[in-house]
Amino acid sequence: MRIEPRRHLLDIWAAVARHHAIGEEPVGLGTEHPDSLTDAERLLCLLYPATEVPTFRLDQPDLTERDVLAALAPLGDRRAVPAHLITELSRFLHTHTADDGTPSFTAGSCLHADPGCGAEPTDRQRALDVVGSCARSVTLCLAALGFLKVLRETSSPSEPGVRIDVLMEATSARLTAAMIGLLRSFTVDVVDPESARARRLLVLFGPNKAADHEVLREFHRRSRPLRDVIVQSLALGIQVDELMHRDTLFECGWTWGVVRDAPRITGEKDVPFPGQRDGIAAPPPHPYFTLVALDAVQGLFSERTLTLGLLDPVQQRFAEALRLRCELAERYWSLAARFSDRRRPREDIPWRIPGQGPESEHHSLSVAGIVVHDLLRRRAVHRHDVPRTVTVLERLADRARITSRAVRHGPALALHDPGVTLPLTGSERSGPLLGWRTDDFSAQLLRRTLALAARVEDSAARDRLLSLAEQTYAHLWERWRNRGGAVSLREGRTADHPDVPGTDRLPLWLLTSDLTDGLVAAASLYRQPVLTSPRLEEPARDLLTEATGLWERLHVDMTVDGKTGQQLSRIRDRLDHARALIDERPGTALALAIDVLRELDVLRELDTHTRPSDPPC
Missing domain, CATH: 1.20.1270 (Substrate Binding Domain Of Dnak; Chain:A; Domain 2)
Known part of the structure; x- marks a missing residue:
């Protein structure tokens, strides 16, 4: 199936516009437990393409293209559509504000208690700020700020410019709070080399049956530059004193929420920023939440963010701190993934995370995604490591039955429906142990494949990546259509067995947003300069x-x-x-x-x- 970003984005926008026009409340409105993650995804289905794909822009009504207006016709004309987005954004910001007047970052639809415990998540647990919601709020706020800024500059004097200014101020405040949440959720976890967890880590690093002491000595040698950077440079919401002992193991990255005992971020005169709630997340980082944070932080340094000047001085300071954390996380997980020169740990599928649930292909995909981030940051896409990364992505697609025939009720289908549940270690301090359910395997695979294809210089590797992307996209598109996405955006049938009725009946905003992100990435790839072969220049000149x-x-x-x-x-x-x-x-x-x-x-x-x-x- 060919990826056709324009046609399929218009199809999605038409379905989203129909849903908005019906007047259904967002997930967080009118419910006892608001869900800012799902509501953010709902808005991003429109705002993200509108700010990332030039031909889908809505911030200059006079330039909105005819087929875009036709898809959004249920929302009104070229002037009514931006007004509708302003109203929806205002409702979102009002809904997801805590009692103390500060932004909240909840994700109730993704939190689940273990069915065996016979208990539901407590009210305190449902109100927890989680990394997934903070990360998507960063993306949403950047998109909204860019949209509002351009709209304000191009709006006529009769339009509500004052309302836009107030909305921009509230959106900027939410962006600041989301960045603080990400800063306080980053962790450097020191592991006692004599502990059982350390032994499991050493087995992970040394899949070739090397002796533990040899693996530990090699880890110390390879991680020394990373350790020195952490000790010398890291600040803002984290303690790293224990890393001074060079005989320790450590992990770094993002965990699922604000880390237990995380220091509060302070501003001028050492006054803490408001709304910093106590954290309960256990310190060990998780590759999935690390990858989610990496995706969000890169938007802080996009060309659009810098050109429009969307960050204030405080946010620029936080952005630099987050960029340092991203680099540290990428370096650590790349070190772990490529620790052995022969059979590297990332190629030993599925990946095992000590003390955080069973092994899973989803963990392997998360680690591979971090490696892709690291390759792109270092601009190392021309080196020998790229073919091995492509092979890992292809193997993961095959094991998830994306590029091979699915067996009914086979174990691979659980990656997509109901998805993988990640234990949120530390959540048991305020109720039952919670799990984070994620069914975005194909969406994550598509995003990594397109990101690498956009920067790879080898035509053979690029062809493999594009072929994999098309097959993955076909799988994701069919899931969306089989669930009723093209009709009503409501859960109708299960992902891989259309004849089995669905039971959730919640709007498909998470899946729809995943699909939208993939199409935006494809549109960005297609707009890049064509990959050419220098070998053709000489015969062409002749x-x-x-x-x-x-x-x-x-x-x-x-x-x-x-x-x-x-x-x-x-x-x-x-x-x-x-x-x-x-x-x-x-x-x-x-x-x-x-x-x-x-x-x-x-x-x-x-x-x-x-x-x-x-x-x-």
Whole structure:
């Protein structure tokens, strides 16, 4: 199945517009337990493409394209659509504000208590700030701030500019709070080398049965630069004193929520920022939540964020602190994933996370996603490590039955429906042990595949990635359609067995947002410069040199007035066009040169047969 970003985004927007026009309340409105994550995804289905894909922009109503307006027709005309988004954003910010007036970052639909305990999550647990919600709020707030800023600059004097200013202030405050939540959820967890968890880590790092002391010594050697950076540079909401002891193991990254005993972030005169609630999350990081945070933080440094100046000075300070944490997390998990030079741990599927539930292909995908982030940050996409990363992604797709035939009721289907439940260690301090249910395996695979394809320089690896992306997208699109996404955005049938009725009946905002993110990534990939082969430049230049020589000879020998002169003039223009393309698109230049040579040969033959023969002596 071909990925067609424009057509499929319009299909999704049409379904979203129908749902909005019905007047159904967002998940968090009118319920006892608000869910800011799902409500953020609901808004991002419209705002993210509108701010990331130029042809889908809604912040300049006079420039909105006709097919976009047709898809959003249930919301009104070109002026009514931005007004609707303003109303929805205002309701979102009002709904997800705690009693103390500060933003809340809940995710009730993803939190589940163990059915065996016979208890439901407590009210305190449902009100916990979680990394997934903080991360998506960062993405939403950046999209909303960019949308509102451009809309304010292009709106007419009769439109509510004051309301936009107030909304931008509230959105910026939520962005600050979300960044603080991410800062306080980052953890550097020191592991006693004599503990059972340390032994499990050493087994993970050394899948080739190396002795524990040898693996530990190698870990100390490889992690020394990373340890030094953490000790010397890390601040804002974390304690790293124990890392001074160089005989310790450690992990770093993001856990599921604010870490237990995490220090509060302070501003001027060491006054803490408001709304920093006590954390209960256990310190060990998890690759899934680390990957979620990495995806969100990269938006803080996007070209659009920097061009529009969306961050204030405090947010810029937080952004730099988050960028440092991202680099540390990428370096740590890349070190873990590629610890062995022979059979690397990431290739030993499924990945095992000591003390955090059973092994799973989903964990392997999360680690592979962090490795992709690290490759892109270091611009190492041309090195030998890329083919091995592509192979890991292909193996994961096969094991998840994305690129191979699914077996009914097979264990691989559980990756997609009902998904993988990640234990939220530490949540038992305020009720039953909670789990985070995620069914975004195919969405995560699609995002990593497209991100790597956008930067890879090897044409063979890029072809493999694009083929994998198309198969993964087809799987994700069919899941969305089978669940009723194209009709009502309500849960109708299960992911991989359309004949089995669904029971949840919640709006499909998480899956719809995943699909939207993938289409936006595909649109970004397709807008990039075409990948070309430098090997084509030399033959293209040779053909153009030959074509130019033939043209010059014919221009001298033939009568250049009338139709023949016009034809030669057009050929000369095409030669100039081909020569201008030779550096950027050598294949196109070569094809044009061949066409010109063919046309010149026809003219030469015609001139030979029509030229009068010389008179006899």
